[in-house]
Amino acid sequence: MYTICVFAGSHTGKPSHYAEAATALGAEIARRGIELVYGGGGVGLMGLLAESALDHGGRVIGVMPEGLFSTEAAHRQLTEFYQVGSMHERKKLMSDLADGFIALPGGFGTFDELVEIITWAQIGIHHKPIVLLNIDDYFAPFFALIKRAVTDGFIQPEYTQLFGVVDDVRSAVDLVEAAFADHAALQPHLAPVVEDETMSANGASATAGIVGRNGAHSSKAPAAAPRTPQGSRQRHGKHAPIPTKHDAGKPPPAP
8 A cells, every 4th residue: 555645734724615625635545545644733734635535434543742732733533543643753754654745735834845755865875756746836936036036046957746736535535546556657748937937926737856766867866766565565663653534533641
C-alpha cells in the first residue's frame, strides 16, 4: 500500500470550494486504496480530509506535536495516531511515512510544510512526488514569488520542476500515482513553472513539473531512487503509534 501525505489548513477557508476539495480528496485517496497521512487535526480542511477518507473505508494516520492538541483539536478516531515532541519531528515523520505529497490551500503551517518538503527534494533528502492542488488559483501568488526568485537568481530554473500543479482532485492523485509507477514516462508531459505563462499571474490550471529525478530535465537533478510501497515500512521506535480505531471513538491520550 502506498501512502500520500496531505498538507492542509486547520481552517476551512471562506469560499466553500476549499472544503469541498478537501472532502473530495479524502474520498479519492481512500477509494484508490491509498493510505493517508496528515497532521492529525480534527478541524478545518485537515478534519474534513481525514473524516472523508475514513468514511470511505480508508486508512488514516495522524501526526501531531503534543503542544497542538488544544489548538488543532486532534482527531479522535484515526486508524493510527503519532504523538511527537515538536513541529520538526511532525514534518520529518510525515515525510518518512509518505510516498508522495499533495498540498491543499492553508496558512503559515501549510506553507511551512510545503516549502520544507520542496527544499528537501531540492537537496536530495527525498525523491518523492509533490503536487499542489491549486483550487481557485490559490497558489498563484506563490508561483509569482518563485518566478521572481528565478529571475533574480535565487532559485535555479530546474528546481521549479520539483513539484506538479493541478486544479482538480482526481488529477492531483493521478499525478502522484503516475510518479509512483514511472517517473521517466511522466517527465516529457510536464512543463516547469517559470516557462508556463499560466503559472505566473493567473495560477496554474495545467500540470507543472515534478522534478526530473532521472536527469531528464537537468544534469543537476538527483538520480532516481528505487521505490518501496509503505506497506513494508518499519515504524520508528521513538514515535510509537497511539492506536485510535475509527469506530472506537477514543481520543488520543491527553498530553
